[in-house]
Amino acid sequence: MxxxxxxxxxxxxxxxxxxxNAEGLTLGxxxxxxxxxxxGKHKSNYTPFFDTGDFVVVINAEKIKVTGKKLEQKLYRHHTGYPGHLKxxxxxxxxxxxxEAVIRRAVWGMLPHNRLGRRLIRKLKVYAGPQHPHQAQQPIPLAIEE
Known part of the structure; x- marks a missing residue:
């Protein structure tokens, strides 16, 4: 068969x-x-090459925490495209x-780096404070344990 x-x-x-609510949660x-x-890995119909995931709204991004000495030692680098312009x-x-960029960059590093990943990252909405404009979608509060 x-x-x-x-x-x-x-x-x-x-x-x-x-x-x-990202307040007090560890970044990674x-x-x-x-x-x-x-x-969409939490769903039973997960398919690696297909977008089956959900939308995520993150609030209080400014109140995340990191372990160790990462606040002073972790560097974010990008190149402008001009010679000698590594920032x-x-x-x-x-x-x-x-x-917002801190959480977005951390999540992007865990997604596939192709067309699918670019489509997935658009479903992430990150806000520094407690307010967000997505009340009409009735987001389900999700508690993440440390």
Missing amino acids: EQKTYIPKVQEIQRKWYLI RLASRIATLLM EEKLVDLLARKP
Whole structure:
């Protein structure tokens, strides 16, 4: 008897909205949980090459914590494209200037780096404070244990 591989149809995918309060949560553990939700790995119809994931809204991004000496030692680097223009910024400075970028970059590192990953990262909404404009979607509050 031949078994067929099940691939979910677009109409069958049930997308939910989750609300995560990042206050006091560790950055890496939070990012891995968010990446799991975005990819849909928590669902029974998960398919690696197909977007079956949910939307995630993260609030209080400015109140995350990191372990060890990462605040002073972790560097974020990017190149502008001009010779000699490699820019470096410490985690503490990026967290003060743009706390949403810290979570977004951590999650992006855990997603596939291709068209699918770019589609998944668009479903992540990160906000520095406790307010967000997604009340109409009725996001489900999700408690993440440390």
